Amino acid sequence: LQGESGEDYLFLETTHPNTVLRGLNSMRLNKAFCDVTLCCGGQEFPCHRIVLASFSSYFQAMFSADLLESKQERVAINGVEPQMIGKLVTYAYTSQIFITKANVQALLAAANLLDVMAVREACCHFMERHMDETNCVGIHCFAEAHSCKLLEKRSMEYILENFSTVYQQEEFLSLCVDKLTEIISSDLLDVPKEEMVFEAVMLWLNKCPSRKQGFEKVLEHIRLPLISPYYLHDLIESLDVVKENQACQKLISEAKDYLLLKDRRGELYKRCGVMTPASTPGWRWLP
Secondary structure, rough: EEEEOOOOOOOOOOOOOHHHHHHHHHHHOOOOOOOOOEEOOOOOEOOOOOHHHHHHHHHHHHHHHOHHHHHOOOOEEOOOOOHHHHHHHHHHOOOOOOOOOOOOHHHHHHHHHEEEEEEHHHHHHHHHOOOOOOOOOHHHHHHHHOOOHHHHHHHHHHHHHHHHOOOOOOOHHHOOHHHHHHHHHHOOOOOOOHHHHHHHHHHHHHOOOOOOOOHHHHHHOHHHOOOOOHHHHHHHOOOOOOOOOOOHHHHHHHHHHHHOOOHHHHHHHHHHEEEEOOOOOOEEEOO
């Protein structure tokens, strides 16, 4: 680059960063000048502290603070798969990492632990691009566990928008009760009719009979007054899980009151969990 005076010259070697990385990686592979060895799951990874600290705030804090590891030649890394540590070390020296459906979750967990944000985000994008009705529930729960907020939000949106196919998948049937109720109580749940929500819950219930205990805590999140009174009477009210539970019977009774006593709906809708135009912009409500 020519300077203003026409005499100064700034030389910029565009291939220099890659040349330096290749040199550092070559030294790593030949164990030249390595001053620390990462130990994980019986495998060892000789490295240079300065390289690890430059790409990971986890290692930067470890080696710069007054910690025992800052002086050790061998540092143990626990809680992640050794293959993923190997991949992240290679990434530190090459800027490249291969993400697959088979390794993305383990890789994200390792990147999360070592605070390698670029790889963490790349894994999130990969999971979002490969999300479908068979894996969206698992992706959501995984994202929530690893505090991947955007992926957590996007996967929940996918679940709600595609509920009619999602609820038939094995992942949905394995949900814990809290996550199940979070989904079915959402104002954004996209269903053609509330009967589908009840059918989804029954599939979930029948997957594990022990879930019958405390079933009223699930039933109360279904908007029963949106269900046909014939469906309520002929199918729901006659179920053993309802007949054997007074709290469930009370919920059915309140729904019937809402449907029959039209002039009292203003005082009943809150107890029935029904959304009204005045209470929410959501579309799961009765006029």
